Amino acid sequence: MESAGLSGLILKRLASGLVTLFIVSLMVFAGTEILPGDVAHAILGQQATPDSVQAIRDELGLDRPAILRYLEWLYNFVQGDLGVSLISGREITDLIDTRLRNSFFLASVAAVIAIPFAVGLGLVAALYEDRLADKSITIMTLVFVSLPDFLLGYLLLLVGAVTLGWFPALSRISSSMSFIEQLQAVALPCLTLVLVVSAHTMRLTRAAVLSVMNQAYIEMAELKGAGRRRIILRHALPNALSPVLNIVMLTLAYLIVGVVVVEAVFNYSGMGQLMIDAVSKRDMPLVQACGLIFASVYVLLNLSADILSILTNPRRRRPK
Amino acid sequence: MNDYLLEMRDLRIETIVDSRKKRAKPTEILKGIDLTLRRGEVVGLIGESGAGKSTIGLAAMGYARRGLRLSSGEIWLDGQQILGGSVAQLAQLRGQKVAYVAQSAAASFNPAHRLLAQVLEVTKIHKHMNTAKAEKRAVELFARMGLPHPEAFGMRYPHEVSGGQLQRAMTAMALAGEPDLIVFDEPTTALDVTTQIDVLAIIKEVIQEYKTAALYITHDLGVVAQISDRIKVLKNGAEVEEQATESLLNAPQNAYTKELLNVRSTVIETELSDDEPVALGAEGIDASYGTVQVLNDVSVALKRGSNLAIVGESGSGKSTLARVIMGLLPPSKGTLSYNDQPLSSGLSDRTASQRKSIQMIYQLPDVAMNPRQTIAEIIGRPAQVFVGMSKQNTLNRVHELLHLVDLPVEMAQAYPNQLSGGQKQRVCIARALAAEPDVIICDEVTSALDPLVADGIIELLLKLQRKFGISYIFITHDMAMVRAIANDVVVMKAGTVVEQGAKARVFAPPFNDYTHLLMSSTPEMRVGWLENVLTERRMEAGGQ
Numbered sequence: 001m002e003s004a005g006l007s008g009l010i011l012k013r014l015a016s017g018l019v020t021l022f023i024v025s026l027m028v029f030a031g032t033e034i035l036p037g038d039v040a041h042a043i044l045g046q047q048a049t050p051d052s053v054q055a056i057r058d059e060l061g062l063d064r065p066a067i068l069r070y071l072e073w074l075y076n077f078v079q080g081d082l083g084v085s086l087i088s089g090r091e092i093t094d095l096i097d098t099r100l101r102n103s104f105f106l107a108s109v110a111a112v113i114a115i116p117f118a119v120g121l122g123l124v125a126a127l128y129e130d131r132l133a134d135k136s137i138t139i140m141t142l143v144f145v146s147l148p149d150f151l152l153g154y155l156l157l158l159v160g161a162v163t164l165g166w167f168p169a170l171s172r173i174s175s176s177m178s179f180i181e182q183l184q185a186v187a188l189p190c191l192t193l194v195l196v197v198s199a200h201t202m203r204l205t206r207a208a209v210l211s212v213m214n215q216a217y218i219e220m221a222e223l224k225g226a227g228r229r230r231i232i233l234r235h236a237l238p239n240a241l242s243p244v245l246n247i248v249m250l251t252l253a254y255l256i257v258g259v260v261v262v263e264a265v266f267n268y269s270g271m272g273q274l275m276i277d278a279v280s281k282r283d284m285p286l287v288q289a290c291g292l293i294f295a296s297v298y299v300l301l302n303l304s305a306d307i308l309s310i311l312t313n314p315r316r317r318r319p320k
Numbered sequence: 321m322n323d324y325l326l327e328m329r330d331l332r333i334e335t336i337v338d339s340r341k342k343r344a345k346p347t348e349i350l351k352g353i354d355l356t357l358r359r360g361e362v363v364g365l366i367g368e369s370g371a372g373k374s375t376i377g378l379a380a381m382g383y384a385r386r387g388l389r390l391s392s393g394e395i396w397l398d399g400q401q402i403l404g405g406s407v408a409q410l411a412q413l414r415g416q417k418v419a420y421v422a423q424s425a426a427a428s429f430n431p432a433h434r435l436l437a438q439v440l441e442v443t444k445i446h447k448h449m450n451t452a453k454a455e456k457r458a459v460e461l462f463a464r465m466g467l468p469h470p471e472a473f474g475m476r477y478p479h480e481v482s483g484g485q486l487q488r489a490m491t492a493m494a495l496a497g498e499p500d501l502i503v504f505d506e507p508t509t510a511l512d513v514t515t516q517i518d519v520l521a522i523i524k525e526v527i528q529e530y531k532t533a534a535l536y537i538t539h540d541l542g543v544v545a546q547i548s549d550r551i552k553v554l555k556n557g558a559e560v561e562e563q564a565t566e567s568l569l570n571a572p573q574n575a576y577t578k579e580l581l582n583v584r585s586t587v588i589e590t591e592l593s594d595d596e597p598v599a600l601g602a603e604g605i606d607a608s609y610g611t612v613q614v615l616n617d618v619s620v621a622l623k624r625g626s627n628l629a630i631v632g633e634s635g636s637g638k639s640t641l642a643r644v645i646m647g648l649l650p651p652s653k654g655t656l657s658y659n660d661q662p663l664s665s666g667l668s669d670r671t672a673s674q675r676k677s678i679q680m681i682y683q684l685p686d687v688a689m690n691p692r693q694t695i696a697e698i699i700g701r702p703a704q705v706f707v708g709m710s711k712q713n714t715l716n717r718v719h720e721l722l723h724l725v726d727l728p729v730e731m732a733q734a735y736p737n738q739l740s741g742g743q744k745q746r747v748c749i750a751r752a753l754a755a756e757p758d759v760i761i762c763d764e765v766t767s768a769l770d771p772l773v774a775d776g777i778i779e780l781l782l783k784l785q786r787k788f789g790i791s792y793i794f795i796t797h798d799m800a801m802v803r804a805i806a807n808d809v810v811v812m813k814a815g816t817v818v819e820q821g822a823k824a825r826v827f828a829p830p831f832n833d834y835t836h837l838l839m840s841s842t843p844e845m846r847v848g849w850l851e852n853v854l855t856e857r858r859m860e861a862g863g864q
Contacts, residue, residue, distance in 0.1 A: 215427065216422060216424060216427035216428045217427065217428050217429060217430040217431075219385075219422075219428075220420065220422060220428045220429075220430075221430070221441075222383070222414070223378075223381055223383060223414050223415070223419075223420040224414060224415040224419075224420075224441055224442050224445060224493075224497075225410075225411045225412065225413070225414035225415035225416060225442065225445050225446060226411070226441070226445055227411055227445075230445065234433075235430050235432075238430075238432035238433070239430070239431065239432050312432075313431075313432075314431060314432060314477040314479070315431055315477070315479050318477060318480065
């Protein structure tokens with residue numbers, strides 16, 4: 001009975017995730033449809049004559065009804081066939097392969113640093129509420145959250161690469177580089193991301209922990225003689241876990257999706273760069289593929305946050 | 321030294337003020353309290369909210385709530401001075417020497433852990449017995465507290481058991497550390513009367529059995545009379561008087577104590593005949609929330625100018641009935657009538673005059689008012705909407721209404737958070753009056769208030785009834801109030817009417833079983849009431 005209820009809950013979440021993805025796919029497709037400009041013109045550039053434009057339109061099937069093209073695209077996408085780039089003529093799967101890995105690499109390095117850092121700062125700020133530590137952490141993070149990420153990126157470039165010369169200005173990585181070299185190459189974009197996401201994560205963690213610390217059961221634990229450590233680890237943390245997990249998942253999603261700007265600043269060859277190029281060249285299949293991949297990552301992370309919070313909360317795990 | 325387990329001398333507690341604000345002065349919350357407690361003794365602390373009862377209870381554990389500090393005096397617990405004690409010293413005492421039972425068990429159990437783990441935590445923190453032994457003891461305690469399936473009970477999470485069971489589990493949790501002293505902070509206030517009596521009986525038994533001393537904090541003299549050896553009456557952080565229970569009840573010295581003992585001033589005895597005209601009627605009402613049926617064939621009639629009391633425990637459907645009458649929840653079956661005219665079940669189908677004529681006052685005045693509106697706006701709005709008053713007239717009317725509910729006219733410009741609980745409820749009454757209603761439904765209007773304040777509210781409502789001929793439906797679980805002021809009584813249980821009729825008939829033999837249970841469960845202000853009731857019940861059960 002109990003497990004049936006639980007798996008039912010999780011199935012429901014999964015289903016709603018799928019519905020979300022479906023809606024997103026519609027929006028991505030519709031969005032690229034209404035983009036101004038025409039791919040045939042973009043391909044032909046100066047040489048566009050009415051005939052040659054028409055020829056390309058026929059070849060790509062651009063004159064067929066949008067709904068048909070959407071269904072076909074979705075059908076292929078689900079099977080893992082992302083189509084062919086209109087500009088380069090290469091399989092999109094191949095194009096995306098290394099780019100996606102590069103983006104994941106950058107995002108994971110940033111996440112590995114940012115999440116423990118920000119959650120830790122949030123805990124410290126909550127524990128020393130309204131004292132010096134809390135106030136300085138809050139002010140620092142506020143400064144970084146108010147700076148736009150591209151500006152922060154350029155500032156770090158200026159200091160880290162130009163003035164000090166510690167890190168390369170262009171963040172190029174290749175498979176021939178060692179892991180350490182790769183880390184050094186992504187140091188600046190990674191630092192930018194860490195600084196940008198930490199502020200939100202830290203503030204949300206602080207708020208989540210503080211709201212739990214005001215509960216009657218925390219007072220009760222103290223009146224049972226529990227020490228500070230025990231109160232925080234055993235009584236506060238399990239209850240703050242579900243909001244904090246949500247925050248962490250949102251941070252991860254932001255990292256993966258939010259790399260677009262940072263990649264552009266540091267000329268890092270990841271998904272963001274790829275998508276920006278594709279948009280400027282009207283390479284619709286590539287834009288659609290990138291869009292849907294970003295959306296899937298986002299939905300997947302939110303879904304796991306949801307499921308984890310069900311699993312960590314007895315009230316949702318064992319509903320009456 | 322002496323043989324006191326707990327001794328407080330001239331204890332003072334004050335608010336902590338922000339050191340940057342130079343002119344701010346700390347407010348004294350406790351103004352020099354002396355208290356002594358011997359081993360195995362039970363002292364009751366009684367007083368209205370703000371009297372400092374809980375603050376004293378927590379001080380016995382060396383604990384002050386956020387924003388407060390133990391400023392001076394002495395607190396000796398078993399020979400140790402604990403005021404100003406180190407964190408380690410206090411942690412050592414808490415749970416082991418002195419334990420705490422809080423008012424809201426639902427909020428005081430950690431929702432993330434099983435009950436057993438929380439009950440055993442004390443023994444784990446203080447390494448006071450091995451796990452197997454502690455678990456065995458926990459099961460014994462669960463059994464002793466009359467909890468169902470004691471072996472399996474601890475494996476549940478707090479949200480999976482009822483309020484009464486949680487409260488018992490919390491007492492078991494306090495006993496788990498084998499403390500010398502337990503501080504009970506309103507442990508039965510949140511419970512229904514029929515549950516309260518069981519919990520009360522078991523608390524009394526176990527503190528005698530385990531020879532534990534106790535500080536028992538409550539605002540209910542009837543409750544504290546059952547359990548304490550001595551009672552200390554407090555008001556605004558100072559002691560009013562302290563006496564042995566029996567003599568306090570029989571010969572109170574102080575005027576304030578006397579007031580607390582005789583809170584009910586008005587008693588209505590008028591019996592109305594069945595052919596009196598009916599102001600508001602409900603006939604064969606069925607209602608449900610989603611698929612759960614909450615009302616089953618409920619019929620009630622409010623006679624014009626009278627008081628109809630609807631009593632029952634939580635979950636009996638009494639508030640749902642009020643929602644149906646107000647038109648907020650359309651019933652699935654049954655009809656409503658107002659002054660012999662059919663009353664539509666949906667609010668939007670009612671005429672303006674019907675809507676104006678039936679008003680409601682809620683249990684919690686705090687949440688029934690918009691905190692960002694002034695009192696004048698809150699009261700003035702219905703006067704404009706229902707009576708169509710102009711701006712200038714509205715202000716005059718607001719002043720008139722404030723006068724009617726015995727509030728100063730200057731209060732018109734205040735905001736709700738500047739008022740006390742009783743004042744807020746008076747504003748809510750004024751707001752209902754602004755529509756010039758015939759019928760007012762009072763949904764537990766006094767249950768969030770201190771007894772003396774509550775009595776003032778009831779007096780006010782009755783005064784208004786004499787003046788304007790308003791008919792009231794009182795939805796309540798307070799049997800004492802029902803006995804005092806109702807003309808007719810409806811007893812509800814699990815969505816059905818168990819019994820109804822004139823008060824004199826309902827509250828006289830032959831009793832309906834459930835009505836009798838409700839009546840006999842209401843604590844009375846005399847020593848030995850609890851034992852009498854329990855003995856009677858045992859004899860009745862044995863006799864059947």
